[in-house]
Amino acid sequence: MEDLSDAAAFATRLKNTLIQYHSIEDDKWRVAKKTKDVTIWRKPSEEFNGYLFKAQGIVDDVVNSVINHIRPGPCRVDWDSLMTSLDILEQFEENCCVMRYTTAGQLWNIISPREFVDFSYTVGYKEGLLSCGISLDWNENRPEFVRGFNYPCGWFCVPLKDNPNQSLLTGYIQTDLRGMVPQSAVDTAMASTLISFYDDLRKTLQKA
Template sequence: MTSMDILDTFEENCCVMRYTTAGQLWNIIAPREFVDFSYTTSYADGLLTCGISLDYGEVRPNFVRGFNHPCGWFCIPLKDCPNHSLLTGYIQTELRGMLPQSAVDTAMSSTLANFYSDLKKALKS
């Protein structure tokens, strides 16, 4: 993920967000943007965030509009170690565009690995 912007806010935990990604595999896979409705709430002493993509506004030049089917992230503190949490993500991303499935599989796996690695670094700082 290269950027995340809140486009519209409906209430404290409810908004429309735009996420962008960089091109992958020497730009064989063009940069993508996703526009999602997102809702976050408390859940079992942790957080639950769920979302789905929307048809919202124009697609910006140099991006392909991807689509996230219903998805969610659960962040729940560990009972044995309350200073740590278990983050579980359930995503169903459709990159769209004309892509070979092998390129999609390679890009998605490396992108998700980088996302969790970057998240871990951010949380430590």
């Protein structure tokens, strides 16, 4: 398991990795899926033999509200249709923790429920916020779940210049679901899951 004795340094390395992803040139990405409101791109990951996905869309709410719904906490399980449980295992500071969460089966349960243990960090970025995470090799395993692994991932949220009550939300996700799932099924599920993520988030924020 990672040494979290210096959580601040670990968090800074994670943040810098996400900022590096955020500066990848446009021509390195290929569109994986597109709707009227959201675009999903992908490129081969440098961390494992899957893809790094990039998602982007505009959300009708202020930055703090959007990130409060994404970061670990009670809001997240209430609206995220994929997430079935979330527990904070260790809290370092208000914006930094280790969480364990589980996800529902996908693609008619071809992809069975998964469990993740992630280090999560939320920090200011330019005029907005970045909430990022990475999986840890946590020792305690539960046999009813396949343990998935998130390589560095995160969500940048910044206010729109012409309307600060709207936010541009850009995510970077690279997940190794592990188990026996074909990579093509993972790629299909990931693009669709990210579209649903925006849809679920927008519906929740409209009700708030």
